Amino acid sequence: MGNQMTEMLKGTLEGIVLAILARRSAYGYEITASLRDRGFSDIVEGTIYAVLVRVEQRGFVDVEKVPSEKGPPRKVFTLNAKGRDQLAEFWRTWSVLAERIEELRNTDNQHGEGA
Template identity: 55%
Template sequence: MTGMTELLKGALEGVVLAHIAQGETYGYEITQYLTALGFDEIVEGTVYTVLLRLEKKGLLAVARRKSPLGPQRKFYTLNEAGKAYLAAFWEKWQFLATTMTHIQEGKA
């Protein structure tokens, strides 16, 4: 869906963390995942910026390994801090989603 970039910016960290929580992955694979979900406007550079930010926050375990297709890749998994951050993200998301639904339905 087009026009989602601005709305997704605030949630992108959570979406990326949720994907990493499913198992070890790397940047390009995350970009493909987002594209498959329909977030066509998300470019690879944006994903790498998010990954760097998450890494600096201490939320990811990072392993560098040689790729069969070329140079080394960074592979990401969630550490305990990342799991806690993701749980807090989903709590905030649930509050926001519920509130927005109430607003849309004229109940707020």
């Protein structure tokens, strides 16, 4: 797992988690699974919990404890209004960056246009 991906995830991982919560409420373990399904297979569980603590402290999500049949109670996160604002801001920032980088790639004709 290249650490390059690790560095690139900085600043985007939080948005990714918010985007997943925008679809439906979920708890940590579930979000981790969801990420794996979506190809983010290199993201470790502990990292997700750290992100969730952060978004909770910043007030982007509402939290509800739900008992589960197995293991400790689930901590279900629901995106709230502030979180939706943050998510919108994330998409704006991402769009700007992605656009500029794609322009850069188009003018960069050296990188073995193989694939």
